[in-house]
Amino acid sequence: MNTTNEKLWTWSFVNVWLSNFFVFLVFYLLFVTMPIFIIDTGAGEGAAGLVITIFLLSAILIRPLSGHWVENLGRMPILITALIIFFVSSALYLLTEALPFILLIRFLHGIGFGMATTVLGALAADVIPDRRKGEGMGYFAMSMNFAMVIGPFLGLTLLQSFNYTIMFLSCAIAAVVALLTGVTIRVPGTRTGATVDRGSVIPKLDGLFEKSVIPIAVTGAIVALAYAGVLSFVSVYATDLGLGQAASYFFMVYAIVLLISRPFTGRWFDQYGENVIVIPAIVTFGIGLIVLSMANSAIMLLVSGGLIGLGWGTMVPSMQTIALQKVPERAGSATATFFTIFDIGVGFGSYIVGVAATGIGFSSLYFNSSFVVFSAVFLYMWLHGKKKRSNHQAEIEYTS
Incomplete structure (x- = not known):
């Protein structure tokens, strides 16, 4: 069987790609600009490092739970929840410069990021034909690669040409696009809902990781x-x-x-x-x-x-x-x-x-x-x- 006869660039794959791209665009844009923002507010270099660390920490902590929820509660409910959290936290940067609130927003933002990237990876696997899995996941990974190039460039350009308000507004707009493309993904019928126990929200410890x-x-x-x-x-x-x-x-x-x-x-x-x-x-x-x-x-x-x-x-x-x-x-x-x-x-x-x-x-x-x-x-x-x-x-x- 010739694998090229199985269509890869379907409506759902394109939207999974786009949603993942805009999520990572915001991540990389803020990765290079948030430390500058924190230092400019007078909080110091230690606090600048902390805003990166707390984001990654919350993303790492939520991933195992996200994987469990994706399998037990369904792809789309978790995706929509994650992208809403991601959008709301992206917009909240516009409202404050106080360090404690920024750290709280960063923690929330990391939760949305960790959840979203987990479920989008699962959805990519769902919509890619089995015999083109390596090729398809390679193209999917390019959404992260392009975001890694464009995000820092866009963030630094916005700072040089405009101000932090425009930068954070741009992040909120990108998060909206991630949400809109995410909700239009058509999930294969066998993956729309739970595959195990729908009532299982808190997993057992040995169920957090796939050994x-x-x-x-x-x-x-x-x-x-x-x-x-x-x-x-x-x-x-x-x-x-x-x-x-x-x-x-x-x-x-x-x-x-x-x-x-x-x-x-x-x-x-x-x-x-x-x-x-x-x-x-x-x-x-x-x-x-x-x-x-x-x-x-x-x-x-x-x-x-x-x-x-x-x-x-x-x-x-x-x-x-x-x-x-x-x-x-x-x-x-x-x-x-x-x-x-x-x-x-x-x-x-x-x-x-x-x-x-x-x-x-x-x-x-x-x-x-x-x-x-x-x-x-x-x-x-x-x-x-x-x-x-x-x-x-x-x-x-x-x-x-």
């Missing part, structure tokens, strides 16, 4: 330790090198490489299996870190951005697809488990990288981080890769 997903999530979290250093400090590193202007194009190159490679890597995942994609992706990311550590020109900096974009941008959706394939009937719980552990890796990585960079410098940091990434190849093979069935191609009935 089969933990190995691949842990592997991703190890690589995320290194990626946190790129996400948080590449602009600072580039400025120290006198390449501040080139740094603004780093993630643009990242996104362009993703756009070019995505049609191929996703199809190869479906055709040849996960090992053929995941292992080279991890290695490519590690090589990108080495190039970054040696960057002494704009060209080298941008080449590293392309390698990191190709490696990281291919690895994450591939690992998420593996997680979904572990328990396809519980996509919400699988998504929640994967990203809960994954986000913990990013959170710890941001702290570890900040401490390490103070002692050894960014160049040494990125170079040594590459070995953490390379070690993930062996961890992947030990926890998952060697267990992959050899008849993967026959199993998915793919023919070119």
